[in-house]
Amino acid sequence: MLDIKFVRQNPDLVKENIKKKFQDAKLPLVDEAIELDVKIRDVKQEGDTLRARRNAASGEIGKLMREKRVDEAMAIKQEVVEINEKLVSLEKDETELSARLKKIMMTIPNIIDPSVPIGKDDSENVEVKRYLEPRVPEFEVPYHLDIIEKVNGIDLDGARKVSGNGFYYLMGNIARLHSAVLSYARDFMINKGFTYCIPPYMIRSDVVTGVMSFAEMDAMMYKIEGEDLYLIGTSEHSMIGKFIDTLNDKAKLPYTLTSYSPCFRKEKGAHGIEERGIYRIHQFEKQEMIVVCEPEDSFDWFEKLYQYTVELFVSMEIPVRTLECCSGDLADLKVKSIDVEAWSPRQKKYFEVGSCSNLGDAQARRLGIRIKGENGNYFAHTLNNTVVAPPRMLIALLENHLQEDGSIKVPEVLRPYMGGLDYIR
């Protein structure tokens, strides 16, 4: 969400940015927003003048009543009644216009960073760098589910019976591997100086509507019946929710948090639930990182954040690459975003395992996350990034560490979390 003042002063820049994102349909919104803003300020000014008069008149009434000059007081009362009548429709206009403006402002995309490659959609995302050699073994790499089943690591039939499609029982060493990855990732981030956090897994509706659009909410969020609570789709929801409407002390910044939570998603819409396996499911677990920082620091943090994910995967001997989101594929709130993709020796291509985003001050403006400054307060910058999200992430681990005999090599760094186990058989 942009600052309306910024839009007013830089309409061409805002339009140029919309074009870069191939959202030309939104171009008229810029002028519409500016017009609405003018109207709103006029209406507000008019209302303020009336309210000022009302306040003065009410004061006079009080004074006259104390002096027992009742007749004079009654005359002024009448004036205030008339002012109030006028104000009713004026205030209605004010709220309606403001609501319309807000809706438009939520739709106008954030100004992307000049470094963001221009492109229409995800096919034009740009590979930045590869880490480790993407290997394809001599033998054929089976579908991830077959790998797991071979080592008795999953019960889908049971899950379907108990919870339906899109759920799973992870069993034995695969379940343990799942926990090991999360524990390792947690410690990895703690060693980077992040504060470990276990957040609420349910959040109120006002937080939900703060952090996502209605369409997103409808497609993702599970509602708890009879309560004003939703299951989180990612811990980012509760983590960023923690900062809504806060005025933050400069000295305490940056906030660098790494949170663990289960994530619940309806996955309603285009893709649906993957029929076989654990790629797209209703419930998964995720270690996340978020940063709330000074505006001038956000790009340094952005670089660090996605590098942490890369480093983590490399330490587990999983080849990855970074892929920069092009303008058209970048969500409206984001200034810049980089995906981390892991190598799939079965598909012989990379697939997304994490996404790092710099939201600039757009999210902070929308949610009221401010910093107390010497010369007035200002909005913070916010960033978020996936540390690791199993079980999807396990697909990469299993495929890359599969041995010809069907066993799975446990990466060195995970062995302490697996009781020293070196191979899952």
Next chain:
RNA sequence: GGAGUAGUACUCAAGAGGCUGAAGAGGCGCCCCUGCUAAGGGUGUAGGUCGGGAAACUGGCGCAAGGGUUCAAAUCCCUUCUACUCCGCCA
């Protein structure tokens, strides 16, 4: 889940329909005294947010949040949230 009490600016706190942007204090600025520090005296000062104005300045909103009553609400009423106390229940 039941019963009660409370929520005022950075913090503590007064206020109980009009004279309250909100006393007082801490705080913060300056000065003095004291030479060793959670000390004393004097004096000055601000307050959140959205507008208008080049500026001095000026208007609206704002006393947990949202509604309502009234010419007028921090103050009365309703709903919600939060904290505390008691009872009940429970990992």
